[in-house]
Amino acid sequence: MFVILLIVHALALTPQVSEERPFQDPEGRYQLVLRDRWEPVTYQDGAGNTVTDIVYGSSEEGLLRIRSFKVEPGTSPRAFAEREEEVSLRFRPGYVRGAMESFGGVYSESVVLNFEFTRRGQRKIARYYYFKTDETTIYVLQFEGRPDVIRSTRNRLDLIARSFRARS
Secondary structure, three states, X not given: XXXXXXXXXXXXXXXXXXXXXXXXXXXXXXXXXXEOOEEEEXXXXXXXXXXXXXXXXXEEXXXXXXXXXXXXXXXXXXXXXXXXXXXXXXXXXOOEEEEEEEOOOOOOOEEEEEEEEEEOOEEXXXXXXXXXEEOOEEEEEXXXXXXXXXXXOHHHHHHHHHHOEEOO
């Protein structure tokens, strides 16, 4: 009986490690490591393009979209994020800008932008990671979702973002 109690106690004290699952874009453009309940969903959009979103439970709970943009040589991720905010993001309903900060990882030129907005009357939080993967390409990992999901998984979002690799 004492041995069983020791085993149960040891298991209770063992830190919970989030499950890691490698994911490669179906078109071979990038790869990353998914954690927890983040799962890829691939579908055809209205124009017949193959689209892959990554959802946390459902897209209302958490959604990751990965976009790539061609930019002029010399454009920094910070400048790109500020421009995107100026022409697009700030016009979302209920937009409230959060912090923009440098983000360490594989790509030396990286920033993360935090903001709040509303969708269908529900408050949402976004965390957008901007990576300059070569002289003319910026990838944006767009995490959006319920405030409790994004806040409680923030460290795992950072780990997912740090695992991102653009493929040449």
